[in-house]
Amino acid sequence: MDFDLSDEQRLLKDSVERLLADRYDFESRNGWLGGEPGWSRDMWARYAELGLLALPFASEYGGIDGGAVETMIVMEAFGRALVLEPYFPTVVLAGGLLRHAGSKDQKADLIPQIAEGGLLLAFAQAESQSRYDLFDVATTARKDGDGWIVDGHKTVVLHGDSADRLIVSARTGGGRRDRDGIGLFLVDAGAEGVSRRGYATQDGHRAADILFENVRVGPEAVVGNPEDGLPVIERAVDEAIAALCAEAVGNLAVIHEETVEYLKVRKQFGVPIGSFQALQHAAVDMYVDLEQARSMAMFATMMAGDPDAAARRQAVAAAKVQIGRSAKSVGQSGIQLHGGVGMTMEFKVGHYFKRATMIDATFGNVDHHLDVVAGGDSLVAA
Structure with a gap:
């Protein structure tokens, strides 16, 4: 199976990451967080200019015909930047319902407004x-x-x-x-x-x-x-969970990077604490958990469009289990290796761990999705 991105997908990845690197620094984010409406309308307009708000919609309604891989790329970048804007609820979740069940008139009316940044769902x-x-x-x-x-x-x-x-x-x-x-x-x-x-x-x-x-x-x-709206809801939610898994990967990658950097600069007994073998082992364990999460997020992305509802649900649930487990292990290790400062507002790692924890609880935590994988969840159609 080919896991390489196409030229267009690489361009999308580079464009999103460049925008966020240039304009979504941690201090600006904290400023938007404390104001109204709790996120940046200027950044929302920039997402529209870049075509991100039109990404998953059909071109006949003003979209760009993007698929699950394109959504994964954007959501992972948003996870790295800890983005606050309502991209997930508007474009991915409600947008998914609109794509799968909306009438032609509804799509023709609403999708152009979403793509232009003028409508929030x-x-x-x-x-x-x-x-x-x-x-x-x-x-x-x-x-x-x-x-x-x-x-x-x-x-x-x-x-x-x-x-x-x-x-x-x-x-x-x-x-x-x-x-x-x-x-x-x-x-x-x-x-x-x-x-x-x-x-x-x-x-x-x-x-x-x-x-x-x-x-x-x-x-x-x-x-x-x-x-008979439940099948549409389940399909849109499965796609949304795959997107959340991708966001979690970006989130956990930053926790790992920030922790490794902290181990290099924090000194104890006159040497960087990263020179202690036990802490090196902990950082390696974080990396292994991160890569397991990345693999399962890619699996969920590939399966998100599967027409077999039961197979799709099993795959997405398995990915959500791994994401939840990795979020707990990577997040807790990041906090512990930072020491007490890991929980302060000034350090990024605590903020990222909060978001990872909320992703775990959104649309089912580890225990819930373990039940799905085991075949005991009534969400899977008989």
Whole structure:
């Protein structure tokens, strides 16, 4: 199997890394983190100029026809820079739902706006009782004439506080944990009956709890089949997990690099601590865990587009298990080898470990995905 990047992919990689190296220094990031909206709109505009916001969409709708490998390249670079902007929720996650289930009119309307940087999307999926079960949906959508009325409460909607439009999963029939009877609906974030409470997550990103009270949407708001939206959700989430795995690889690579550099410059007993064999062994173990994560992230990327839902889910789950394990081992070792300063705000390693920990918890932690790999998770269709 050929793992080499094409000329176009190498150019994309170089362009993204150069942009972030020039403009995404740690001090600037901390400044954006403490302001409104918690990320840089100037950088968002630059992503649009570079074509990153159009990357995974079809060219007939103003996209660039990029695939999973291109998304992996961008997400790994974003992981290295600890990017705050809502690329993942808008382009990868909600964008994936739009690509797979949106009507021609919806794509023609929304994708050009996303590509130009003028539209932010968020996927309102998780609920207080659902944990990692995508099919556990209590929010309802009931028919009202030719439209629908949406009622319910969504939690931890990634960048939901700054989104212009929300793609909401809602139950149109069946019981709360049934796989059938789930639809997707486009809701204007400023619509009557929508209320949002935004907050910062542990890694500095943004999320929101969103309440829907008798929110009326028209027939044009339905994304895909309103009775059978779960397969689309599972497919988009599998692709999103593959992207998160790539981000984690970039993140863990920086933790390793920063730790090795610290071992070279920090002195104890008159010599660099990197001269101590036990610490050298620890750094090597970090590298091995990093490379295992990299291999599995590439595997997830290759399998993300597999039409066999069960095989795709198994592959992505296996990658997420390794990513979670590597995040824990590499992150903890990085903190320990830095000593007490590793947990201070001034050192990068603690910030990167926070993000790696949040990636592990997003769409299922190690234990959850081990169950999937073992065949015990009901997310895999029978």
